[in-house]
Amino acid sequence: MLWGAVPIIEDNSKLIQQPLINRNIVSDVYKFIAKDLAFAAQNLPATDATGRVTTWSAQGMLGKVYLTMAGLGQSGGTRNQALLDSAIKYAGNVCKNSGLNLLPSYYNLFRSQYNDNPESLFALQWATGPAVAWQAGNLMLTYSPSNDINPSKTEPGRRCNLPTTYT
Numbered sequence: 001m002l003w004g005a006v007p008i009i010e011d012n013s014k015l016i017q018q019p020l021i022n023r024n025i026v027s028d029v030y031k032f033i034a035k036d037l038a039f040a041a042q043n044l045p046a047t048d049a050t051g052r053v054t055t056w057s058a059q060g061m062l063g064k065v066y067l068t069m070a071g072l073g074q075s076g077g078t079r080n081q082a083l084l085d086s087a088i089k090y091a092g093n094v095c096k097n098s099g100l101n102l103l104p105s106y107y108n109l110f111r112s113q114y115n116d117n118p119e120s121l122f123a124l125q126w127a128t129g130p131a132v133a134w135q136a137g138n139l140m141l142t143y144s145p146s147n148d149i150n151p152s153k154t155e156p157g158r159r160c161n162l163p164t165t166y167t
Contacts, residue, residue, distance in 0.1 A: 038062060
């Protein structure tokens with residue numbers, strides 16, 4: 001949604017011979033995304049393994065993609081019903097068959113201690129503590145919802161996303 005028409009690259013090795021490629025129209029990009037997620041949904045495991053996404057992760061994202069696709073090129077509040085039906089199919093399958101449950105409190109969904117909870121289809125995992133170097137995979141901590149899992153931002157090199165008026 002952010003980038004619009006982008007190149008679709010299925011084989012990076014082809015870029016060696018032909019590095020200049022055209023962008024694809026937005027509807028084709030979404031069709032590619034849906035095809036890729038459908039493949040993932042069919043081939044990923046149903047049970048969670050540490051560090052792996054599951055078929056439920058792919059099906060949840062596929063439902064979201066179909067919901068987005070249903071509004072592409074539409075106006076006046078209309079949506080493509082076939083794509084809405086696909087969104088319902090995949091999202092409904094996750095709700096009915098994944099075994100995942102909603103947290104009792106919606107508020108807790110945004111608290112760090114509930115990261116990777118029984119409702120999570122996909123969750124980034126953070127590592128903290130003195131043995132964890134900033135450059136060891138924790139750069140994305142900047143986007144975490146809570147400072148209680150962020151390292152101290154007083155050390156040099158950890159101020160990259162603070163406001164420019166910070167002194």
